[in-house]
Amino acid sequence: MRTPIIAGNWKMHKTIAEAVRFVQELKAGSAAAGVEQVICAPFTALAALAEALKGTPIALGAQNVHFEEQGAFTGEISPLMLKEIGVRYVIIGHSERRQYFNETDETVNKKVLAALKHGLKPIVCVGESLEQREAGETAAVVRRQTEAALAGVDAAQLADVVIAYEPIWAIGTGKSSTAEDANETIAIIRGAIAERFGQAAAQTVRIQYGGSVKPENIDSFMAQPDIDGALVGGASLTAESYLQLVAGA
Ligand code: PEP
Numbered sequence: 001m002r003t004p005i006i007a008g009n010w011k012m013h014k015t016i017a018e019a020v021r022f023v024q025e026l027k028a029g030s031a032a033a034g035v036e037q038v039i040c041a042p043f044t045a046l047a048a049l050a051e052a053l054k055g056t057p058i059a060l061g062a063q064n065v066h067f068e069e070q071g072a073f074t075g076e077i078s079p080l081m082l083k084e085i086g087v088r089y090v091i092i093g094h095s096e097r098r099q100y101f102n103e104t105d106e107t108v109n110k111k112v113l114a115a116l117k118h119g120l121k122p123i124v125c126v127g128e129s130l131e132q133r134e135a136g137e138t139a140a141v142v143r144r145q146t147e148a149a150l151a152g153v154d155a156a157q158l159a160d161v162v163i164a165y166e167p168i169w170a171i172g173t174g175k176s177s178t179a180e181d182a183n184e185t186i187a188i189i190r191g192a193i194a195e196r197f198g199q200a201a202a203q204t205v206r207i208q209y210g211g212s213v214k215p216e217n218i219d220s221f222m223a224q225p226d227i228d229g230a231l232v233g234g235a236s237l238t239a240e241s242y243l244q245l246v247a248g249a
Contacts, residue, residue, distance in 0.1 A: 006229050010042060016044060028239075039053075043063075062091070067113070068114070079115055089162070099168075139185070142185055146163065166231060167182075173212060214245075
């Protein structure tokens, strides 16, 4: 059985003070059992959040990582630096990073390998653009991205890997995929993993859906057999909505 995982992606939102206030509000609410919870915050808020989240069931996540341990990479953050703060998860290959910051299948793969080597759990984002969807390329795109991201990973490491299927046209647009369509594509992703690593190992990977998930529609996604949780942007920004998402999972 795979434990569902709800991860908030705050993107470039929240100062340190706002992040800490979010956790205070969260602590006043009730937490749901049986769901793994993650908040992926901007780098600047991570240290303060590591402290604020102590005693809560919420794991800390980052939104990017460099693949080298150290060196002349101005502006980058290494896996060791994230580990030192207490980060446990890291989003890799989000479509905004692929689109605006030249993230490629190759850098995604290097980052996944580096994260796993240093004990960070990657949340690897894959997903098609609207153009690719309309051209009937969804399956080919997610297969290619998944296979590339996991090149060189051991089957035994797959239980630490989370894949987030995020159709690009559904991110931040208010247009979510139907739960049935998302489940179908997620089954294709799991099938690609099974071909490469075997059925048993593929069953250990958690695969989330992401793209305009909110408290009102989370149940429909969670009701699908292949969907193991959600990666949520906009609706993870208030403690009230975050708690409703976790309760809905
Ligand atoms: C995301 O940023 O990963 C995301 C899914 O955003 P939103 O929930 O706002 O569509």
